[in-house]
Amino acid sequence: DIVMTQSPDSLAVSLGERATINCKSSQTVLYSSSDKNYLAWYQQKPGQPPKLLIYWASTRESGVPDRFSGSGSGTDFTLTISSLQAEDVAVYYCQQYYSTPYTFGQGTKLEIK
Amino acid sequence: QVQLQQSGPGLVKPSQTLSLTCAISGDSVSSNSATWNWIRQSPSRGLEWLGRTYYRSKWYNDYAVSVKSRVSINPDTSKNQFSLQLNSVTPEDTAVYYCAREKHYFDFWGQGTLVTVSS
Numbered sequence: 001d002i003v004m005t006q007s008p009d010s011l012a013v014s015l016g017e018r019a020t021i022n023c024k025s026s027q028t029v030l031y032s033s034s035d036k037n038y039l040a041w042y043q044q045k046p047g048q049p050p051k052l053l054i055y056w057a058s059t060r061e062s063g064v065p066d067r068f069s070g071s072g073s074g075t076d077f078t079l080t081i082s083s084l085q086a087e088d089v090a091v092y093y094c095q096q097y098y099s100t101p102y103t104f105g106q107g108t109k110l111e112i113k
Numbered sequence: 114q115v116q117l118q119q120s121g122p123g124l125v126k127p128s129q130t131l132s133l134t135c136a137i138s139g140d141s142v143s144s145n146s147a148t149w150n151w152i153r154q155s156p157s158r159g160l161e162w163l164g165r166t167y168y169r170s171k172w173y174n175d176y177a178v179s180v181k182s183r184v185s186i187n188p189d190t191s192k193n194q195f196s197l198q199l200n201s202v203t204p205e206d207t208a209v210y211y212c213a214r215e216k217h218y219f220d221f222w223g224q225g226t227l228v229t230v231s232s
Contacts (some may be wrong), residue, residue, distance in 0.1 A: 023152060026135040038217065040218040040219070042219075048129075048225075049211050049213075049222035049223065049224065049225050050160070050211075050219070050222060052219060052220050055217065055218040061220070093160060095160075095218070095219070097215070097217050097218055099164075100162070100175050100177075101162050101177045101178070101213075102150075103162065104159060104160035104161075104162075106159050107160075108157065111216075
């Protein structure tokens with residue numbers, strides 16, 4: 001199984017500041033034939049299912065604000081929120097869909113400082 | 114717009130069978146480009162993929178090793194839905210269960226069902 005490890009476990013950022021969450025996979029999720037990274041990011045608020053933010057490591061889902069961006073390749077990935085808004089308080093998860101069993105990171109809790 | 118509506122009991126006794134259903138609107142369980150998944154979430158295990166069903170000229174299933182001996186995910190084409198059955202449950206199976214559509218990534222999710230295993 002591919003193990004997904006996020007850092008940090010929790011993060012407090014001031015409104016308007018940048019938030020950065022890291023995700024590392026235990027093996028590559030870059031599919032060489034397509035040159036695509038099989039990596040997604042989700043946002044989860046209390047009492048709600050996870051919401052897709054980013055797929056293919058860097059493609060924003062429709063309707064997701066452009067302050068959210070994803071980067072990285074192979075085994076190391078980053079989710080960046082360029083200017084934190086109050087509504088961004090949530091838990092963020094990375095997930096690999098390179099191979100089954102699909103696996104998620106343990107989550108990063110983002111709070112306002 | 115795809116919507117997934119979950120139904121099923123929130124309380125199951127130990128050793129019994131957990132059964133949940135996910136009704137699909139805006140897509141087809143027989144789609145050749147999607148798979149239909151069950152995922153659960155608990156404080157101890159985080160987000161855990163349980164398995165999926167999908168149609169590619171015939172029906173296929175994939176299951177997580179952790180539940181493979183106890184789980185069954187089945188499509189119901191007449192009602193455009195799919196179901197989860199988890200046998201011989203224990204308190205460790207207490208979690209919020211989600212259904213989700215996969216087109217590589219999970220783009221649509223059900224609302225979640227908290228299932229508690231307790232006598």
